Amino acid sequence: MRLLLIEDERELADALSAALSKHGIVTDHTMHLADAFELTRQNTYDAILLDRRLPDGEGLSFIPMLRRSGADTPIIVLTARNEPLERVEGLDVGADDYLGKPFLVDELMARLRAVLRRPPSLTELQITVGRMVIDPLHLSVTVESAPLDLPRRELLVLAALAKRKDKTVLRSTLEAAVYNYEEEIQSNALDAHISRLRKRLTDAGAGVAVHNIRGVGYLLKEE
Amino acid sequence: MRLLLIEDERELADALSAALSKHGIVTDHTMHLADAFELTRQNTYDAILLDRRLPDGEGLSFIPMLRRSGADTPIIVLTARNEPLERVEGLDVGADDYLGKPFLVDELMARLRAVLRRPPSLTELQITVGRMVIDPLHLSVTVESAPLDLPRRELLVLAALAKRKDKTVLRSTLEAAVYNYEEEIQSNALDAHISRLRKRLTDAGAGVAVHNIRGVGYLLKEE
DNA sequence: CCGCGAAGATTGCGGCAGCATTACGAGGAC
DNA sequence: GTCCTCGTAATGCTGCCGCAATCTTCGCGG
Structure with missing residues (x-):
C-alpha cells in the first residue's frame, strides 16, 4: 500500500x-x-x-x-x-x-x-490462493491457518500480487508497491525478492506459484 | 434516500x-x-x-x-x-x-x-471479445477467467486490436502501438507477431479471430 | 477460368535482453 | 555477540523477437 x-x-x-x-x-x-x-x-x-x-x-x-x-x-x-x-x-x-x-x-x-474497504474488488478483506490466506490490510499470511511470517519487502510483493491474483501485475507496479521515490533502486533487488519469496512459499507448501510474464510483469496463481 | x-x-x-x-x-x-x-x-x-x-x-x-x-x-x-x-x-x-x-x-x-460519495464502481476498462477478457491498462488477458500470458509484443498487438474490436486497425497504427521511434523495423516482424499471436489464441480457445484486410490492416472479431 | 504478382502466413534460426538464483556484506533488531 | 533482512553483483539460462526464406492466399486482367 x-x-x-x-x-x-x-x-x-x-x-x-x-x-x-x-x-x-x-x-x-x-x-x-x-x-x-x-x-x-x-x-x-x-x-x-x-x-x-x-x-x-x-x-x-x-x-x-x-x-x-x-x-x-x-x-x-x-x-x-x-x-x-x-x-x-x-x-x-x-x-x-x-x-x-x-x-x-x-x-x-x-x-x-x-x-x-470501499472498493471491494481491490481491497478484499482476505484473499485465498491455494492453501494460503492473505490479508493485505493487516499484512498477515497464513498457510492452512498456520501463520507464515515473511520479511517486509517480500510481504509487500506478495500482497500486491495477491490483490490482483490470476492477473498480471506490471513490474513497475510492483516496484511502486515496495519502494517510494526516495528509495532508489539500481539493481535486481525486486527479482531477488521474488526469488526469495518463491522459495519461502514452496517451503511452506503454500500451493501457489509466482509466474513471470517476460517483459511485462508477474502473476500469482494456484499451482 | x-x-x-x-x-x-x-x-x-x-x-x-x-x-x-x-x-x-x-x-x-x-x-x-x-x-x-x-x-x-x-x-x-x-x-x-x-x-x-x-x-x-x-x-x-x-x-x-x-x-x-x-x-x-x-x-x-x-x-x-x-x-x-x-x-x-x-x-x-x-x-x-x-x-x-x-x-x-x-x-x-x-x-x-x-x-x-464513495464510488460504487470503478470504471470498467475491460474489453470482452469471444471467451476472452482484455485489460489493456494492466496488460492482462484471461480466457474464461484463466489467465493467458502472452509475450510483450503480442500483447501490445492484441490490446491495440481489442481497443477497436470489429473495426479495422491500420497496419501503421499497429506498428506504432508496438514499436517506438527508436526501434526501426525493416522486416515482417509485425506479421510474425500476428502469426504467433493467432496460434496462441486458437490454442487457448479464445473464441476470437484476427482477420486481415489486404493492403489496409487487421481486425479482431469473435469467431 | 487461368496465370501472375504482390501481400500475407508460417516457421526455423540465432543473438541477446530479461529473468532466476545464489553468495556476500552492510546494517539493524534483539 | 547472533540472527535476519536486503541491496548488490556475478553467473547461467530461457525464450522472445528480429530476420529471412519459403509457402500460401488474394485480387485482377485477360
Whole structure:
C-alpha cells in the first residue's frame, strides 16, 4: 500500500512515515500543495493524508482540485482544528474522513482500513490462493491457518500480487508497491525478492506459484 | 434516500428521524438486531446507522453478519464509547464511519454524504471479445477467467486490436502501438507477431479471430 | 477460368535482453 | 555477540523477437 502524506511539520511527517512503514505502508511525503498535485499525476496512491494548514495555502483547497482531475483517491484530513463544524466543512468538500491531531497511529490505521474497504474488488478483506490466506490490510499470511511470517519487502510483493491474483501485475507496479521515490533502486533487488519469496512459499507448501510474464510483469496463481 | 436506524433509545431515535426527514431522508427504525437483519433482507438501504449498546447484544456483531451476506451498505456506528481504541475496533470489523454521541445532526449529514460519495464502481476498462477478457491498462488477458500470458509484443498487438474490436486497425497504427521511434523495423516482424499471436489464441480457445484486410490492416472479431 | 504478382502466413534460426538464483556484506533488531 | 533482512553483483539460462526464406492466399486482367 502506498500513501501520499501532505504535511508541513517535518517531525510529525517523519514519525508517521516510520510508523506506517512498520505496517508495510510506503509513504511519499511532500510539504507543498503544488508538489502534491504533480505527485498524484505521476503515481497512483491508495490514499492521501492531508494537513489543513500548509505553507502555501489551505489544504482543503487541494481536494476539489484533485476531484476535478478525475481522481477518486480516498483522502483523510489531518488537523488540529477539530471542531464539529469544521469537520463538516472538510467532509463536504470531498474528504473521506477527518482526523483531529493528536491521534493514535492505530486509529489512523483503522480509518485507513475503513476508507479503503470501499472498493471491494481491490481491497478484499482476505484473499485465498491455494492453501494460503492473505490479508493485505493487516499484512498477515497464513498457510492452512498456520501463520507464515515473511520479511517486509517480500510481504509487500506478495500482497500486491495477491490483490490482483490470476492477473498480471506490471513490474513497475510492483516496484511502486515496495519502494517510494526516495528509495532508489539500481539493481535486481525486486527479482531477488521474488526469488526469495518463491522459495519461502514452496517451503511452506503454500500451493501457489509466482509466474513471470517476460517483459511485462508477474502473476500469482494456484499451482 | 432511505436509512435503517438501529437504536434502542427511543427519544434519540425519534429526534433523529424527525431531523433526517427534514433532509428528505426516510428512516426505518428498529431496536433489535434480530429485526435489523430481517429488514435488510426485505429492503434496500442507502446506509445504516448502528448503535453499539443494544438490548440484545453488541451492535458491532451485526456488521460482519451483514457483510457476510454480501451487502456492502455503508454503516455508521453511533456510540457513547468514543475512545480512540474503541473507534479502531468499530472500524476494523467493517464499519465505514464512527460517530461519538452526542453529535450534531449536521455532522451526521456530512458523514453520510462522505460515505455515500464513495464510488460504487470503478470504471470498467475491460474489453470482452469471444471467451476472452482484455485489460489493456494492466496488460492482462484471461480466457474464461484463466489467465493467458502472452509475450510483450503480442500483447501490445492484441490490446491495440481489442481497443477497436470489429473495426479495422491500420497496419501503421499497429506498428506504432508496438514499436517506438527508436526501434526501426525493416522486416515482417509485425506479421510474425500476428502469426504467433493467432496460434496462441486458437490454442487457448479464445473464441476470437484476427482477420486481415489486404493492403489496409487487421481486425479482431469473435469467431 | 487461368496465370501472375504482390501481400500475407508460417516457421526455423540465432543473438541477446530479461529473468532466476545464489553468495556476500552492510546494517539493524534483539 | 547472533540472527535476519536486503541491496548488490556475478553467473547461467530461457525464450522472445528480429530476420529471412519459403509457402500460401488474394485480387485482377485477360
